[in-house]
Amino acid sequence: MARIQRLGELSEVTPSPSSDQFEGLGEGLGGTPVIAPGDIADGKIAEQPLLRSLEKVPDSLERFQVAPGDLVMVRQGAVGRIALVEERSRGWLYHFACMRVRPHRALVDPGYLIAYLSHPKVLDQLLTRANVGTVTTVTTRMVEELPVAVPPIAEQRLLTGALAEVNAQIENHRRSLARLEALRPALITHVLGGEVPGERLPVPAAAPEPVRRAARGPRPRRLS
Structure with missing residues (x-):
């Protein structure tokens, strides 16, 4: 007791x-x-x-x-x-x-x-x-x-051993879960050939100066 x-x-x-x-x-x-x-x-x-x-x-x-x-x-x-x-x-x-x-x-x-x-x-x-x-x-x-x-100390040690087994099982399940969570997105990527659409969008090049001016519209005329 x-x-x-x-x-x-x-x-x-x-x-x-x-x-x-x-x-x-x-x-x-x-x-x-x-x-x-x-x-x-x-x-x-x-x-x-x-x-x-x-x-x-x-x-x-x-x-x-x-x-x-x-x-x-x-x-x-x-x-x-x-x-x-x-x-x-x-x-x-x-x-x-x-x-x-x-x-x-x-x-x-x-x-x-x-x-x-x-x-x-x-x-x-x-x-x-x-x-x-x-x-x-x-x-x-x-x-x-x-x-x-x-x-009693003998019962404590038995309990400690049992808890160590439980903790080892918990750790194994955590590792398995982590592997499964990593596998889920990897499967999608694999099916799509290794790349998700839009993942690598080209960086738009700067428009030439005449095009940028046309987009802004004509400059206002100065009043003399």
Whole structure:
């Protein structure tokens, strides 16, 4: 039977770094990636976040690096977005609009925890606790106080495995759908011989000066 515990008892919730610690943050290929809210979708982190920090992570930001099994949660704006950190994101930083949830593995499985926190009814609870103003915000304390139903760890891991199979099937269907959507216009183009009528309209050449003058009509005569 599942027991109920606070999220703060099951994990270490680390608040976001302050915005002034990201001086020099910009877009590019160099530096350590920074996980921003826009990089989080469908429980995953984008492979190539746009924002990157300085070439070397300063000492003041080292405690905000992530490791596999961590959860990164949006705390400001798109509250409720959450992603599980994979090996490829080891050592990345998280944005000041996010927070990190590091599960205590002996108590809760990371895969189970992200599935639970992503449940629509749990998200509703989180949003109910949020500060709603110009920008919706949740605090570390609000997240720590969130109740979590915790089955025995063996059951959590079984559920995590089952959910991984479901997610794999969903991803396969998405890829199939994307291929079919791309195939539909391609079939029409193929039947028409590779070109749609009017696709390449000739650019009209400029008319000679006498023709342009005739189109404008005669010039008005000056009165002497």
